[in-house]
Amino acid sequence: MKQNNWLGFLFVIVMICLLIYLAFDGGNAIGIPGIKDTRLGIDIKGGIYTTLYPDIPEGQKPSEADLNSARRIIETRLESKGIFDKNVTVEKENGRIIVEIPFAPGEEDFNPQKTVDEIGKTALLTFQEVDEEKVDENGRYLPTGKIIIEGKDVKNAGVGTNPDTGEVVVTLELNKEGAEKFAEATERLLQKKIAIFMDDVLIVAPTVNNVITDGNAIITGQRTAKEAGELADTIRAGALPFRMVAKEINLISPILGEGALKVTIRAGIVALILVALFMIVYYRLAGLIADIALTGLIVITLLILSAMGITLTLPGIAGIILSIGMGVDANVVIFERIKEEIRNGKTVGAAVDDGFRRAFTAILDSNVTTVLTAAILYWLGSGPIRGFAITLGMGVALSFLTGVTATRIMLKSITGAKFTRSPKTFGI
Numbered sequence: 001m002k003q004n005n006w007l008g009f010l011f012v013i014v015m016i017c018l019l020i021y022l023a024f025d026g027g028n029a030i031g032i033p034g035i036k037d038t039r040l041g042i043d044i045k046g047g048i049y050t051t052l053y054p055d056i057p058e059g060q061k062p063s064e065a066d067l068n069s070a071r072r073i074i075e076t077r078l079e080s081k082g083i084f085d086k087n088v089t090v091e092k093e094n095g096r097i098i099v100e101i102p103f104a105p106g107e108e109d110f111n112p113q114k115t116v117d118e119i120g121k122t123a124l125l126t127f128q129e130v131d132e133e134k135v136d137e138n139g140r141y142l143p144t145g146k147i148i149i150e151g152k153d154v155k156n157a158g159v160g161t162n163p164d165t166g167e168v169v170v171t172l173e174l175n176k177e178g179a180e181k182f183a184e185a186t187e188r189l190l191q192k193k194i195a196i197f198m199d200d201v202l203i204v205a206p207t208v209n210n211v212i213t214d215g216n217a218i219i220t221g222q223r224t225a226k227e228a229g230e231l232a233d234t235i236r237a238g239a240l241p242f243r244m245v246a247k248e249i250n251l252i253s254p255i256l257g258e259g260a261l262k263v264t265i266r267a268g269i270v271a272l273i274l275v276a277l278f279m280i281v282y283y284r285l286a287g288l289i290a291d292i293a294l295t296g297l298i299v300i301t302l303l304i305l306s307a308m309g310i311t312l313t314l315p316g317i318a319g320i321i322l323s324i325g326m327g328v329d330a331n332v333v334i335f336e337r338i339k340e341e342i343r344n345g346k347t348v349g350a351a352v353d354d355g356f357r358r359a360f361t362a363i364l365d366s367n368v369t370t371v372l373t374a375a376i377l378y379w380l381g382s383g384p385i386r387g388f389a390i391t392l393g394m395g396v397a398l399s400f401l402t403g404v405t406a407t408r409i410m411l412k413s414i415t416g417a418k419f420t421r422s423p424k425t426f427g428i
Helices: 003-025 064-080 112-120 176-188 225-238 258-283 285-308 314-343 348-380 384-414
Strands: 047-054 087-091 096-102 125-129 147-150 154-161 168-174 194-198 201-204 216-219 244-252
Touching: 003 285, 003 384, 047 064, 064 087, 064 096, 064 225, 125 176, 147 176, 154 225, 168 176, 168 225, 201 225, 258 285, 258 314, 285 314, 285 384, 314 348, 314 384, 348 384
Parallel strands: none
Antiparallel strands: 047 096, 047 244, 087 096, 125 147, 125 194, 154 168, 168 216, 194 201
């Protein structure tokens, strides 16, 4: 046995212990909240219900397009805060918007008026120059402060068709002042990108293909008329001449309650214990290592949820449980391949290498198809469906990291030890 082989095993153990500590206790010193700070969805903890009306002179009525634009910006604001468990509905007959959102985590002196005022204020739309090196962790452009035009410079935005290609596009019409500033910018930034931000959240970053001198531009790259319509709504929201005012605020009781959450957690713990025992009994040492890796998967998922402020709903919990199942499945596929190699007469070390290699393609295929399904659910869904898609997609990606990478590091680290040379160690 090589002494330094244990370093990989100990490294994974220490990292998982550190993550468990951060997940349950939080890292206040470094600004990472713990599990107890996770925002719970309306179905678990309840929330607030409010009706928002346009702050416009009495006798006037907002158009349906204005209300849809306001709905779009409210959804953008909430999602930028990780609040996917929400309902935002337009009532064009009454000229109002109905919003339902969950409580913030740990709020004892909840001020619903403050929250409603924040989501109802007028949106700030800006077209900014792009700094290719100024991006966030997801590679999306960050605001540079080099503003070209603002929402007040946009007269209108709509959906049209490119006469040359037949492609669905978003049409922009600028006022005189906006057209002059845009002409100067498009000449200077030809073949470069101009990013469009709403409240410092990146909406889209199209490339300047032509110098726009007449104040009429198009944005290409929209895949469907619906997608183009949503982008046009968002841009019009930045030019809205009014803010939304709450005239009615009520509290919503949880649909299922925190009692349902406790039952779900208890059921999950019992299920995990049974799965862990099965893995140990059937795969012995490899099963124990798989259980350690699964523990890492669970705590990393919970830590990311609390750190990103994503609302946890019961569908979201279902996504986590499903991703744990994917992690168990990956380990079962790997260990069965390893057992086959050992039965064929290979040493434990060689069997571990070949087992991971043979199982990798099958695991990768199943994880990629599940992540694609989660991406489609997020794209087409809304509210709790998006919460489910996020936890499922994130959990599957993490299960690949822990179920394959962490398990492999730990197994490879200890296969040189004497006690691992017997096939009985792997349940044969």
